[in-house]
Every structure is written in C-alpha cells, then in structure tokens.
Amino acid sequence: MSLPPIDTNPFVERRERLFDLMHALGGGIAILPTTPEIRRNRDNEYPYRHDSDFFYLSGFTEPEAWLVLIAGENNRSILYCRDKHLEREIWDGYRFGPEAAAEHFQFDEALPVEQLDQTLPELLQDQPILYAPLSEQDTLDQRLRQWLAAARQRSRAGFQTPARQLDLRVVLAEMRLIKDATEIDTMRQAAQISARAHVRAMRSARPGLREYQIEAELLHEFRRHGAQDVAYGSIVATGANACVLHYRAGDTQLRDGDLVLIDAGCELDSYAADITRTFPANGRYSGPQRALYDLTVAAEAAAIAVTRPGASWNAGHEAAVRVLAQGMIDEGLLQGSLDGVIESGAYSRFYMHRTGHWLGLDVHDVGDYREPPSLLQSAIAGSGPRPWRTLQPGMVLTIEPGIYVRPGDDVDERWWNIGIRTEDDALVTETGCELLTRGVPVDADEIEAIMRDAPPLLTN
The missing domain is CATH 3.40.350.10 (Creatinase/prolidase N-terminal domain)
Structure with a gap:
C-alpha cells in the first residue's frame, strides 16, 4: 500500500x-x-x-x-x-x-x-x-x-x-500562535473550500426547504473539494433560531421573509476554516433586515481596518462595538449617548459575544489573548491584568460581529427575531490583514445577486 x-x-x-x-x-x-x-x-x-x-x-x-x-x-x-x-x-x-x-x-x-x-x-x-x-x-x-x-x-x-x-x-x-508557510497555505485552501460551500448554500436556499437540507449542501461541497470533515458542528439557523448563538441545523423550514444564518467551515488536513453569512430565504432583505445587516457589515469593516501588526488584540472588538452601539442608538433599539451605552454594557443585550478568536488546528485555537506574564508580573501578586496581546504577522483570527434581537415589550416589532452575523478569517500580514474567506461575498447587493441569478441546486 x-x-x-x-x-x-x-x-x-x-x-x-x-x-x-x-x-x-x-x-x-x-x-x-x-x-x-x-x-x-x-x-x-x-x-x-x-x-x-x-x-x-x-x-x-x-x-x-x-x-x-x-x-x-x-x-x-x-x-x-x-x-x-x-x-x-x-x-x-x-x-x-x-x-x-x-x-x-x-x-x-x-x-x-x-x-x-x-x-x-x-x-x-x-x-x-x-x-x-x-x-x-x-x-x-x-x-x-x-x-x-x-x-x-x-x-x-x-x-x-x-x-x-x-x-x-x-x-x-x-x-x-504564529502560523508557518505550510499552515497558512492549508488554511487558505480550507477557507476557499468553505467559501464555495457558503455560495452553494445561498444558491440552494428558498422558502420551504429545511435547515438540514441546506446543511447537506454545505457538507457536499466540503467533501467534493477534498475536506476531510467539518471544523465544528455547522450552524444553519432560520428565523428566530438565528438568535441562538450555538444553534445546530435542525428541521425548521425556511419561510418567506426570514433570514438564514449559516456559521460553517470545513477541516482540511487538520486545519479549520470558520465563516458566517446571513442572507434572506427569499433572496431579498427587508428594510429592517437590510438596516441591521449593513450595520453588522460596517462593524466588521471597522474591526478589519484595525487588524494589523502592532495593534492590540482587543482593538477590533472595540471598533466593532462602537459601530454597533451607535447603530443601535440610531435605529432606536437603545437610548442614550454612545459612550454611555458602551460604558454601561447596554449594547450587550443585542451583541453579547466577542468579535473574534484565534483560528488554526482548532476552530477556537490555542493561545492567550493577553501578553504572557513577565518574570516581574509573575513575582508580584495582584499586579493587575496583563495587557492585550499585540498582533503579529502570521497570526490568524476570526472577525465576527453580530446583532441578535429577540422579542421584547420595549423593542419595535419590526426588529423581532432578526439574528445577523458576518464572519471572516483574517491572516495578519506585514502591513495589515488578508481576508482568507472573501470567496463568498459579504455585501448585501452581491448576496442578493447570487441568489437571484443562479438556479437553485436543490429539488424536492
């Protein structure tokens, strides 16, 4: 053999x-x-x-x-x-x-x-x-x-x-934490395969299908291009399910007017990809959906802009939070000043997770998010929290802001059950970062064009 x-x-x-x-x-x-x-x-x-x-x-x-x-x-x-x-x-x-x-x-x-x-x-x-x-x-x-x-x-x-x-x-x-050339090449390939799978899912989706049928399209594309497995259990969540952060693909039907959130990536030669996209089941975002979707994309863009060598690990999260919090105020989801909403943590009602994590052999890869302790810090009890890790070329992380609006008496009904997340894999380079996963578009107009122009792959 x-x-x-x-x-x-x-x-x-x-x-x-x-x-x-x-x-x-x-x-x-x-x-x-x-x-x-x-x-x-x-x-x-x-x-x-x-x-x-x-x-x-x-x-x-x-x-x-x-x-x-x-x-x-x-x-x-x-x-x-x-x-x-x-x-x-x-x-x-x-x-x-x-x-x-x-x-x-x-x-x-x-x-x-x-x-x-x-x-x-x-x-x-x-x-x-x-x-x-x-x-x-x-x-x-x-x-x-x-x-x-x-x-x-x-x-x-x-x-x-x-x-x-x-x-x-x-x-x-x-x-x-620092990927070598072999690792980076494998992760690029895993990202490309995963991006193709997300595009396939968008082209396949339509009202009446079930979440597990969309998941099957993802798995088909992963294996068709040589990936050995999923990097984690695929999230395919429609309607209110998209507001459940770790929801698994179930049997809920896609309904006309609902969004579909897919968080899925393949594992290729032991390395993970991790992509999230949110798109309309019927191919067109409604007005409220588009408003919150564009807000999430803007938050991701703000985080991407500060993901570069020498920047703090937390800089991307802080940038995304400022954009999201201001958008929540502008849309009437929150009241008050931007600094007040951030300081109080009021934004976390609709955005309750961090903006990213390390990526590599594990989807939530190893590595401290704060700088390793110095000998002096180790010797002094109660010396305070260590500073956030400084980004270096060769690090790979996800950038994944989101917004999740559950029904509430103080929430306008037009926002109810809208769950949105966008996520890309970013390689820190010498001058900034390279997005490995943009083989699947994030722009709302481009997503609508993919769904409008391509024939569906699934038949009942």
Whole structure:
C-alpha cells in the first residue's frame, strides 16, 4: 500500500523549534499523547480525530500513539505507536507500524506502544524538567505518576528524577500562535473550500426547504473539494433560531421573509476554516433586515481596518462595538449617548459575544489573548491584568460581529427575531490583514445577486 502524501519537513522543523525552547528553559524530556478513541455506543467509536498538539509536532494521525522528545547533548525524538497487525488492517485500515513511521515521519526512533511503561522510567532518569500536558486527563496524570515512581526506585542507584514539571500545552500554544508557510497555505485552501460551500448554500436556499437540507449542501461541497470533515458542528439557523448563538441545523423550514444564518467551515488536513453569512430565504432583505445587516457589515469593516501588526488584540472588538452601539442608538433599539451605552454594557443585550478568536488546528485555537506574564508580573501578586496581546504577522483570527434581537415589550416589532452575523478569517500580514474567506461575498447587493441569478441546486 502506498503511504499518504505528506511533507514531513514542517513537523521536523517544529520539533527542532521546541527543542530550542526546551534547551533555553534548561533541557529535559517532553511527553505528549494523542487523543484516545472514544466509544459512541456498544462496539462503535466516534470518528477518530487526533490531538492537535500531537499532530502539530508529528504529522502522525493514528490513535494509541505517544511522542517523546529529549533535549540533551544529542536531541532525540521517539514515537510510540501501534505495531503492524495485518489482520486488524483488514478491518480498520493501514497502520504504519514503528519501522515505517520512524522513516516516513523522520523520527530518530519508533517503538511499539506496548513498550511505553517499560521504557519511560529509564528515559525520565537524570532529566531536569518534565514537559507534559498537566492535569488534562486523569489517566495521563496517573501514568506520569507511575513512571516517575518507577524512576525514583531507580534513583537509589544514583539517578535523579525531574525536579520541575512544566505544562507543555503552554509552550506549544505560544508556538502555534504564529502560523508557518505550510499552515497558512492549508488554511487558505480550507477557507476557499468553505467559501464555495457558503455560495452553494445561498444558491440552494428558498422558502420551504429545511435547515438540514441546506446543511447537506454545505457538507457536499466540503467533501467534493477534498475536506476531510467539518471544523465544528455547522450552524444553519432560520428565523428566530438565528438568535441562538450555538444553534445546530435542525428541521425548521425556511419561510418567506426570514433570514438564514449559516456559521460553517470545513477541516482540511487538520486545519479549520470558520465563516458566517446571513442572507434572506427569499433572496431579498427587508428594510429592517437590510438596516441591521449593513450595520453588522460596517462593524466588521471597522474591526478589519484595525487588524494589523502592532495593534492590540482587543482593538477590533472595540471598533466593532462602537459601530454597533451607535447603530443601535440610531435605529432606536437603545437610548442614550454612545459612550454611555458602551460604558454601561447596554449594547450587550443585542451583541453579547466577542468579535473574534484565534483560528488554526482548532476552530477556537490555542493561545492567550493577553501578553504572557513577565518574570516581574509573575513575582508580584495582584499586579493587575496583563495587557492585550499585540498582533503579529502570521497570526490568524476570526472577525465576527453580530446583532441578535429577540422579542421584547420595549423593542419595535419590526426588529423581532432578526439574528445577523458576518464572519471572516483574517491572516495578519506585514502591513495589515488578508481576508482568507472573501470567496463568498459579504455585501448585501452581491448576496442578493447570487441568489437571484443562479438556479437553485436543490429539488424536492
């Protein structure tokens, strides 16, 4: 059987970067498991998805695997994985096995996973620092304790065990914040596929169809262009459902005069896209719908304008909030001054979430939104909140303002059940940001043109 095409050099380069960081911190050993398989019911498992940190360093996607990195005079990378098992491969598919995995993914060594308990205590000896995802899984913590206990038994012969333990996830989160060229290329492709799917959904939509039918069009386009999965459960929400932030596609029918909010993105080669568009089921925005839609687009434009190197992570949110809050006042949804509405948080009745999040291997990707603490801040208790993270080239984030108006005695009925969000994926560049997801338009006139000019794809 031919091996899957994959350039393993980026994974080797990431391991080398981690080795450099480990040496800077004093050396030591890093231990990282992939995600365990999870039973769905009886003898069926959920579709398997590897751990993102594990994949980031290894490129290896099989379950029951562990990565061990030793930063010493001669750095060592060791993969533990399932052995070859020709009978199980008939049922479950190809397994690399240690020998092929070591060669293909450029590890110094690969061993059967059954040897983990036998070999780890020895590898832990005389290591100054242990890096692992601490307190993430009870089973992992238990095994770490067992290995350390076994290593201490050997310490009577003069060996030492790690004096410090550091959370490997914190180190990797900082690395993963800045995307390398391979990651950016994959995320561009995922964004393009996802944008095509949103266009297909717009062309398919019409009153009388159900949300799950529109979801099926998204999934069709994802898979048709090579995406392996969805990056998250697709939101397809019509009418009042669009005011439920994490609504899942259900069986509600699209009605003439209602909006349809779709928040969906594919996962391509483990990387996520994340797009939201809101469009009219009948192809034309009503007056109130258009007013709030254009307001949301203007808020997104304001956030995009300040998304650039050197800017604060929070600058986009602040810019979007000012536009939305002023629009709410102008349309009569809120009363008072702009500064008063913002200071009191009154706008959050209709806009209750942040304007974006990191994006990458996870749809809500890792990385602190505030600057890492300095040594001085760490030493001073109660030193106050850290400043917001400064954006740098290579960071990828979403920009997603919205407005959600539920019925209320103090709300004009013309606004009831209007839920709108626009969301794009932005790569911070040297001079500003690149929107990866504008393969699907955001302008209301362009959306109406797509829905008007293209024949529907669905037939009942």
